[in-house]
Amino acid sequence: MTEKIPVKDVTTGKVETYDLYAKREKIQVRSYQGLFKNIRLIGVGFLFLLYFGTAWIQWDGRQAVLWDLPARQFHIFSATFQPQDFFLLSFLLIICAFGLFFITVFAGRVWCGYTCPQTVWTWIFMWAERVTEGERNARIKLDKAPLSANKVLRKSAKHGIWLGVSLITALTFVGYFTPIRGLVVDTLTWQIGGWALFWVFFFTAATYINAGWLREQVCIYMCPYARFQSVMFDKDTLIVSYDAARGDPRGSRRKDADYKAAGLGDCIDCNVCVQVCPVGIDIRDGLQYECIGCAACVDACDEIMDKMNYPRGLIRYTTEHNLAGEETKILRPRLLGYGAALAIMIGLFIVTVGSLAQVSLDVERDRNVLYREVRGGNIENVYIVKIFNKSQQERTYSLSVEGHPELILEVPANRLSVEPSSLLQLPVNVQLDPGFMQGTNMPIVFRVTALDDDSISATSESRFLGPTVR
Template identity: 80%
Template sequence: MSEKIPVKNVTPPGQVQTYDLYAKRDKIQTRSYQGFFRNVRLIGVGLLFLLYFGTAWLDWGGRQAVLFDLPARQFHIFSATFQPEDFFLLSFLLIICAFGLFFITVFAGRIWCGYTCPQTVWTWIFMWAEKVTEGERNARIKLDKQPMNANKLARRTAKHSIWLSVSVVTALTFVGYFTPIRELVPDTFTLQINGWTLFWVFFFTMATYINAGWLREQVCFYMCPYGRFQSVMFDKDTLIVAYDPRRGEQRGPRKKGVEPAAVGLGDCVDCNMCVQVCPTGIDIRDGLQYECIQCAACVDACDDIMDKMNYPRGLISYTTEHNLSGEKTQVIRPRLLGYGAALAIMIGLFIVTVTSLSEVSLDVQRDRNVLFREARGGDIENVYIVRIFNKAQQERTFDLSIEGHPELEMNLPDNRLTVEANGHLQLPVNVQLDPAFLESTNMPVNFRVTAEDDPEVTTLSESRFMGPNLR
């Protein structure tokens, strides 16, 4: 019989601790600051806003420059028009964007998150609205603790009014890329908007309002997968925002102008400004953390304090782990070269694919109701549904022909077919063949369309001609 291992309870009485699985969120109130990286972000945000809100209003050849017309199944991007069969290009483009993000992450960490991510950009806008309506950080903290009164109600109403206004404009612009925006905006404010369009405007309004106004950093922590898998792409040569402990420790307050060595301290004056300006509420001095979005707010705040103390800048800076440990950073490394090479190849293939797209596409489907039938005179007849898509910006006339056997005949009054600009034409086509020339019960044939004004604008579609077994 085996002996039991003796177990002794060594927990001191009265010191048992319990932990909640779901911690209450601590509201983050950020302080305003100035600095180089803030100015870079403002310029970048201005350009992104101009691109996002301005592009929807551009005209190109009498229509909206960028319009994803889902009912018509046409996607207009300036002079190019794409059809549903070109949808693979979107998947191609998304893969390129993913590899571009991987490349940037290996080289410069979460620069995307800190400067161009929509969640970050709109969160900064909403934080600005808080500052304008409720005051600076200390004033907002004090306002949160106050009971509801006329002053608090007025400030909160003004803040949420700005939030909702920004959210509505954002939603209208987004939906305006799928519904002509010059019709959408007046229809919305005259209450003539249709139900589904109204639903999507409401949906994206609420998504913007909730994500940028209420959830904020919670989206980055718990909803965005990028913050979780970024560590797989990081190495010790990746550019990160980091605190230099060799220079900063020991921390401690001191008077302006006092040399740190004279009082046995490092350069960090323990002012907590880096924490107060952080939109995710972390202390960068605790080391690299997945919550850090590399917005460099702490860099600007710390540099400002260093200037006031007459200390050199760079206590918190963009650096690498190798630099922090006194080693040399390798900018060019195998992982970076691999992502760069893959990205360059895919961009090249994408450009070649887009530039080689024809201005006309052809879709041919056999009539599924009857495999074949006998026409007058004894010929074998097949019926096809032919769709011609004209992707050009002007009306075009195309010649329709069939290839596969010289005796194949199309029963059309005129094989010259005119298709409007960015339009399509669908028609049934009867094809006949004398049974004496039938090579098999399933004979390959090709339909071809060619533009009359430009023979190089041509394409074909493969199909089959069915007939009886005459052997």
């Protein structure tokens, strides 16, 4: 007789409903000190110096880093890139993506916690709140207080700092696409152009809204990284975790109490780890996709442990295997795979950038006439030659043509001087005795070579047309 699978009737139970979207509860973050906060401050200081300082560096009489869209030239110190080099940007973005994957497999969301612009600017805006409205309890009390001159003054000061930081951020960003020195002067004298004004306003508003009002909502609902990070995590990934075996059962107690005899763990249930969290989660509930790995809860908990004379590390960077008492494997196939792919792509990128030609040559046939017969009986073809000097110094080139030793090249000048990052376009004539024609359509190659350095050269293929020789 076949046994029946037991079935439980769940249709008669209570039906629970859930809101698909909950109204945001404002998060008031508490101040704290600690190792990881200091690391973040050092990192943020370096990134701020890099972001705000690089735009003001001059290099050979121009801005060192400038994406000159009208001229279709992208200057990065001594290198100048053209639209045809745009594939390098895609290459670089792929490298950054694999770098992010590698870091995530190894140490979780440290990018989010320490270097993500959303996180960095949010911390800056939180600092502005603290210096204008006071610490956490004072801010909560101020929000609940009725409207008064003190409240208006403090709120106005906070939003003034927010807008100031947002404006400086926007001006710097736009300054990478239009010379920042002129942009700042034009802004201060109210002579800024329409498009520049639009983009400065746009990025000011975006920074003000994202870092001032949306904050953790960007990380939780708008950033896709929070959603797909779980596919890169494994039990050996370094994550911020609460040691439940050591901390539970939780409970308050006096500092000198024998909490072990009372059956309590090391967690005193002070909720400081929740109060310092910028996304408002309780890390004691386990790993959550909202966690950005900033380690604020680690620093705050260590402060409490020090005050209680307990060992640090109740909340710490660790792995699931470590929490379970198992060995953590640092070198594992997924990490090695991402690392190998990253190393290969970085190597290829360096080689590609290092081998970029300092001059490019483009040759087009004059389409108005296929060929013509000139005095002396030679066949002549006309071409439009474009020489682009990609270097940052003026260069003089020679132009030659290959394909047959009897080809005659006529150019306006023997020495072709081209300004830095400039294009020289000129018509040239190529002649050949019809007796040397190899059919009606023979391949030829134009070559341009720098007179001061034979290694700087470029070639372009074309065709030489002529009549049928009988």
